[in-house]
Amino acid sequence: MxxxxxxxxxxxxxxxxxxxxxxxxxxxxxxxxxxxxxxxPANTTSTTSPQQTTSTVQSASGESAETTVQPTESEQPTTQSEIFTGETSEVSKVVVPTKSGQEVSYFNATYVPYKAVDSSTNEECTLREVFGSAFSQGVITFNSDGTFTDSVTSSSVNSGAYAVEGDTIVATYSNDKNMSVKVASWEGDTPLELIINYGGYDVYFNM
Structure with missing residues (x-):
């Protein structure tokens, strides 16, 4: 046991x-x-901005110099710039042929055509006779920034730049066509009535 x-x-x-x-x-x-x-390891993503790099280069004479390497174009920071497109871009390129030393001014107003006169016979005619089928019963608007728009006809060239010289408005369309506008009457510093010659016809505009 x-x-x-x-x-x-x-x-x-x-x-x-x-x-x-x-x-x-x-x-x-x-x-x-x-x-x-x-x-x-933690999966982290870091973003670094492009920086200048400086390197030292020694020449054959024994002297050393620092060279700065700028970031490439793709690395350059994007800056906001003013971009003009379409009609605004065309108007900004228009050069108005003003007289040297002549003081110019600008205003803001819209005008409608109300009658037309044959400048050779002084006989009144219809606006349809002056503009033909292109007449669209539009207006001309002058802006205080020195630009204007013309919708009197259905033409694709209906904008440009202008300047007031005395009793005359010198205007240039975006296709470099010049137009001389006579101011018939004023209301302060703003033209009240305009006369524009279209192919031998004086067309009257008012506000």
């Missing part, structure tokens, strides 16, 4: 060692998993 009891008690250390071994293995596996998940 004494021999059997000693055989049972000798197995306890082996069981304890197995349990400890299993706990250690599980602990090692958990530590590896935690280490791998924590060591992944």
């Amino acid at each position: 004494a021999g059997r009891h000693s055989a049972k008690t000798s197995k306890k250390p082996i069981v304890i060692i197995c349990i400890l071994t299993a706990v250690i293995i599980i602990g090692v596996i958990c530590a590896v998993i935690i280490f791998n998940s924590g060591s992944k």
